[in-house]
Amino acid sequence: MPDQDQRLDVGIIGGGCSGLVTLKELVAEGHRCRVFEKSNVLGGLYTQAYQQGVFVSSHLLTMFSDFVGKDVDILEKPRMLSFIEYAQYLNDYADHFQLKEFIQFGTEVKSLWKDFSDQKWKVRLTNDTQIYSFDRIAICCGVFGNISLPTFQNQDLFQGKIKHMKHIQRYEEFQDKHICIVGSGESASDMILAAAQFGKKAYLSIRKDHGFIVPRYIHGDRFGPADLDTSRIHHSIPRAWGVLHTTIDMFNSLIKSYLKCLFYQKGRSTDYDIVRRAGIYMNLKQIRTSNVWTTYGTKNSNIVEALVKYKHKCQRKPGIKQLKVHSVVFEDNTEEYVDEIVCCTGFKTSFPFIEQSEDADDTLKRYFTEAKISHNLYKHCFHPDLGDEVAWIGFARPALGAIPPLMELQARWFALLCSKKLTLPSKAEMNEKICKYVKYLEWQLTPYRVNRLTNLTDYLIYSDDLARTIGCRPNFTRIFFTEPKLWMKLMCGPLLNAQYRLIGPHAKPKQAKEVILKAKWVKQPNILYFCMLTCYAFFYLVFRIESCKPASWYPL
Numbered sequence: 001m002p003d004q005d006q007r008l009d010v011g012i013i014g015g016g017c018s019g020l021v022t023l024k025e026l027v028a029e030g031h032r033c034r035v036f037e038k039s040n041v042l043g044g045l046y047t048q049a050y051q052q053g054v055f056v057s058s059h060l061l062t063m064f065s066d067f068v069g070k071d072v073d074i075l076e077k078p079r080m081l082s083f084i085e086y087a088q089y090l091n092d093y094a095d096h097f098q099l100k101e102f103i104q105f106g107t108e109v110k111s112l113w114k115d116f117s118d119q120k121w122k123v124r125l126t127n128d129t130q131i132y133s134f135d136r137i138a139i140c141c142g143v144f145g146n147i148s149l150p151t152f153q154n155q156d157l158f159q160g161k162i163k164h165m166k167h168i169q170r171y172e173e174f175q176d177k178h179i180c181i182v183g184s185g186e187s188a189s190d191m192i193l194a195a196a197q198f199g200k201k202a203y204l205s206i207r208k209d210h211g212f213i214v215p216r217y218i219h220g221d222r223f224g225p226a227d228l229d230t231s232r233i234h235h236s237i238p239r240a241w242g243v244l245h246t247t248i249d250m251f252n253s254l255i256k257s258y259l260k261c262l263f264y265q266k267g268r269s270t271d272y273d274i275v276r277r278a279g280i281y282m283n284l285k286q287i288r289t290s291n292v293w294t295t296y297g298t299k300n301s302n303i304v305e306a307l308v309k310y311k312h313k314c315q316r317k318p319g320i321k322q323l324k325v326h327s328v329v330f331e332d333n334t335e336e337y338v339d340e341i342v343c344c345t346g347f348k349t350s351f352p353f354i355e356q357s358e359d360a361d362d363t364l365k366r367y368f369t370e371a372k373i374s375h376n377l378y379k380h381c382f383h384p385d386l387g388d389e390v391a392w393i394g395f396a397r398p399a400l401g402a403i404p405p406l407m408e409l410q411a412r413w414f415a416l417l418c419s420k421k422l423t424l425p426s427k428a429e430m431n432e433k434i435c436k437y438v439k440y441l442e443w444q445l446t447p448y449r450v451n452r453l454t455n456l457t458d459y460l461i462y463s464d465d466l467a468r469t470i471g472c473r474p475n476f477t478r479i480f481f482t483e484p485k486l487w488m489k490l491m492c493g494p495l496l497n498a499q500y501r502l503i504g505p506h507a508k509p510k511q512a513k514e515v516i517l518k519a520k521w522v523k524q525p526n527i528l529y530f531c532m533l534t535c536y537a538f539f540y541l542v543f544r545i546e547s548c549k550p551a552s553w554y555p556l
């Protein structure tokens with residue numbers, strides 16, 4: 001903990017999961033914090049989004065490193081939490097670490113600026129004349145407040161409604177309507193199934209490729225969530241071999257699905273088998289342009305279920321060409337009657353407390369405009385011109401994996417920077433590293449996707465990189481020799497953030513080990529990945545074939 005006189009005053013804008021974990025890490029480092037949260041409840045977007053929503057990442061991957069929650073059985077019987085359950089988890093987290101006293105609910109930050117006379121950051125609230133003063137600021141406002149809506153040709157003519165997914169609160173709103181869902185991400189996947197179930201007709205408009213479809217429960221409900229086999233070895237498969245690896249993976253799943261029916265189900269396929277196979281064929285159809293490592297994952301196969309189970313009233317369509325009074329014309333020139341268009345087209349990053357601030361100067365406004373593209377920031381967190389005075393927490397989004405664990409690592413890093421236990425490199429060095437990082441991402445995810453999805457990152461590579469910076473990445477070679485059972489779990493088990501509590505600042509090795517060893521894991525696919533990875537590593541080490549270098553060996 002820093003000395004009394006080194007403690008900083010830190011202002012945190014937003015009390016969602018990023019604000020909460022940032023608060024917890026700063027308090028652990030002894031800093032004085034104040035969280036401004038505009039709503040009256042804790043939980044951020046999960047208290048505001050559609051209430052039947054369920055996570056697409058399992059709780060094992062999503063939970064913070066040192067708090068499992070009240071349901072301890074979840075380690076052995078993992079599942080996805082509903083949005084309501086996750087909001088409760090955040091409440092329990094806040095109670096457990098005694099964080100609520102630092103949060104000011106019902107306070108919206110209206111303006112943020114730097115006062116150069118005392119070198120402090122100032123915050124002005126809506127409906128409050130007081131000005132708050134801080135040494136450091138954490139931007140944890142998320143992106144959920146600012147929807148991104150496309151404009152369609154002849155939109156003014158259309159007599160139906162055009163909504164954003166954010167405006168849907170309950171699936172029953174689709175009752176007896178002709179609905180057109182736009183998009184192919186996880187929310188679109190939830191919405192199209194709901195529209196197919198409740199609506200009269202449902203159309204799913206997708207312009208190009210859909211995300212790489214992974215069902216929430218890939219092995220069937222009996223074996224738990226799909227992301228249990230996105231282990232360290234799975235994430236270490238060299239990205240250059242993505243197409244080959246994904247094809248093998250998909251065929252492996254197909255063969256297993258058919259064999260299971262033949263031997264265990266007397267040749268009969270269940271609904272689950274049919275949906276799973278249809279999802280695999282959809283992935284295989286676009287494998288040349290989008291494999292598991294080059295696109296975002298749609299970790300939710302409701303999209304397939306809607307198209308397969310409700311095929312009599314649910315259809316896939318290309319992009320929207322134009323709107324007419326009561327109908328939509330798609331790019332293949334088909335025309336359908338539609339009551340409501342629901343755009344699942346994501347969110348826009350914006351910082352209204354700077355953009356509309358009368359106090360912030362133009363230079364600060366420019367820095368914040370640049371920061372809207374998260375790739376412009378050093379490791380998605382720091383603007384090179386502002387250094388560690390302002391941290392953006394929660395703006396990196398992995399193609400596969402959960403977001404809160406990344407927020408936690410970012411928060412730990414920021415807290416250590418505030419305590420001067422770590423320092424940022426020079427501005428020139430940060431700029432150079434930002435360029436190198438974007439080049440790496442473009443190589444892996446294609447320049448098109450990096451330009452479009454400006455927060456996208458690669459889960460393990462990014463979290464390992466932050467862990468190295470913090471000094472909490474475990475020494476896997478040492479663990480291999482000293483604790484082989486733990487090593488096996490770390491390599492082949494789900495990617496728990498508890499691994500980053502084994503060593504380093506604020507380590508909790510006993511608790512972390514217990515969580516890792518107890519957590520359920522899926523053996524079969526991981527043994528397959530293990531064999532593949534050994535071959536790639538062999539070719540890299542012996543023949544120096546660069547494309548065979550395991551992905552986790554890339555230092556950013």
Ligand SMILES: Cc1cc2nc3c(=O)[nH]c(=O)nc-3n(C[C@H](O)[C@H](O)[C@H](O)COP(=O)(O)OP(=O)(O)OC[C@H]3O[C@@H](n4cnc5c(N)ncnc54)[C@H](O)[C@@H]3O)c2cc1C
Binds near residue numbers: 404
């Ligand atoms: C429908 C949906 C499902 C998702 N499912 C998953 C999932 O399964 N797994 C996963 O890892 N991620 C998921 N995500 C991604 C999700 O965005 C992040 O995981 C995470 O919840 C974002 O947290 P946050 O704290 O950054 O933002 P939020 O949860 O949006 O919290 C930001 C908070 O800041 C407050 N705020 C904003 N502006 C101000 C201001 N000016 N003054 C004061 N307060 C302010 C807001 O009121 C809000 O409470 C999902 C996202 C959506 C939209």
